[in-house]
Amino acid sequence: IPCSGYKKAHSDCHTFGEIEDVTLEEIASKFPLVTMDAILEVEEKLNIKQYNKSMVAFVHKLKDICNSVDGVLRRIFTDTLMQNFNWDGRWGKTPLNTLKIINQIVFETFQTDTKTFELNVKKYVELSRNRVKQKARLHTKNRKRQEFYLGYP
Numbered sequence: 632i633p634c635s636g637y638k639k640a641h642s643d644c645h646t647f648g649e650i651e652d653v654t655l656e657e658i659a660s661k662f663p664l665v666t667m668d669a670i671l672e673v674e675e676k677l678n679i680k681q682y683n684k685s686m687v688a689f690v691h692k693l694k695d696i697c698n699s700v701d702g703v704l705r706r707i708f709t710d711t712l713m714q715n716f717n718w719d720g721r722w723g724k725t726p727l728n729t730l731k732i733i734n735q736i737v738f739e740t741f742q743t744d745t746k747t748f749e750l751n752v753k754k755y756v757e758l759s760r761n762r763v764k765q766k767a768r769l770h771t772k773n774r775k776r777q778e779f780y781l782g783y784p
Contacts (some may be wrong), residue, residue, distance in 0.1 A: 658682075658689045663709045670712075670730070678733045686732070690740045698708075700741060700751035701758060707732065713759040718752055727752060 640717050664670050676682045693703045708716075720726030727733050728749070 652728060655685060655689050655692065658685055662707055663705070663712075664707060665709050667712070667715065667725075670708075670732075674731055677735070683736075686736050687740065689734050693738050700737065700748065701755045702739060703740070704752070704755045707737075707771075708759075710759045710762045713756060714763060717756055718749060727756070 661669065661673065664673065673686075677686060690703060690707075693706050697703060697706070715725050716727050717724045718727050720729075733752065737743075741748060741751075743751075
């Protein structure tokens, strides 16, 4: 996502006596999230009022670009990272529905009913898994093709 069109999200909010001034460029530079540590860092920062406001502005920009839950989440998380998640944490996975970036920021941005939002997120997770499998199949196919034509892997 190109960052050049983002503007500063600024308010007179004081945190520890200083003005928090988070630009959308700073936020955009962290995405898509690649590791669990990156998610934890964002979740922690969402407790800061100004960062939270800036994140809302960032997600609104993403929504303006792609206008779908799937499109926004594809720009927030990598498909590989999403393999560790599902909606409610079944089968030893991490629950998405407890993440602030999902249940506060993205949910509020789309302003749909809870059930529709949940179904859209579940569909995103399913498609994400399919994309990872597709990439693996393509990699294997290309490796076999290279081995056939070149005689070595």
